[in-house]
Amino acid sequence: MKKTNRDRRNLMLWVAFWGLVFSLIPSALPAGEWDPPPWGLDLEGLNRFLKGNNPLLQIEEDQSRADIELQYSPTKSIRIKRGKVTAWVSSSSPGRPGLLFGYAWEGKLFGRLIFFKDHPEIFPETVPRSLKERYPQGRILRIIGPGRPQPYFEYLSESLYVFSSERGVYFYDPKVLEKVVKIEQGILTEQEQKIEGELRKMSPR
Known part of the structure; x- marks a missing residue:
């Protein structure tokens, strides 16, 4: 009987200990970063x-970045040349490389990114749940692939598209994102068709 009570007490202490540990683990994004800045701001307005x-x-603006890998869904991205689409970086001290x-798009903000590698205080495995709490109409899904299935979050409204991936969390103006992806995919298709045409001209008849 004494052993049973001792085991029960040890179990309760164990549960209380791990409850305290998990309550101290940061399960959310840094304060103030659940919501992106207003879309459409230029650099001056954003700062x-x-x-x-x-x-x-x-x-x-990141002048050194010639190419941009634009991830536009949890599993899809497109590489584009810097032009109408530009990357913006942040820095909190002079001389420090920007994140x-x-x-x-055309000098107006339409996307906000938070990479896990830049925020060691974030636990990636807790992000989908935290985003679900912030955007309850969103959904948590799993990417099926090699290894353990990867959970991710996705939420879409008329003014906001939010999703997570293994790299981080992405916030977009959905209307501008759709336009950008459509234009850039059209450019890539045109380039591919041009290359195919040149190869056909070069091939022996």
Whole structure:
């Protein structure tokens, strides 16, 4: 009987201990980053908007990035040349390499990115659940592939598209994203057709 009571007490202590541990684990994104800035801001407007929370934060265009890998769904991305689409980076101290902040179309913000590698305080496995709490109409799915199935989150409304992947969390203006992907896929198709035509001309008849 004494052993049973001792076992029960040990079990309760064990449960309480791990409950405390998990309550201390950050299951959400950094404060203030659940919601992206208003879409359509230019660099000046975005920096002015962000100064309230972090006076040292500075957003600027990444002039060194010639190509942009635009991930537009949990499992799909497209590589595009810098032009109308530009990458914006953030830095909180002069001379420090900037972290990828988001994307702009014709100088106006339409995408916000949060990469797990840039935020070690985030536990990736808890992000889908945290996003589900923030956007209850979204859904948690699993990507079936080699190894263990990877859970991810996806939510779409008229003004916001949010999804997570193994790399991070992505926020987009869905209307602009759809336009950008359509234009860039059209450019790639045109380039492929041009190459195929040139190869046919070069092939012996």
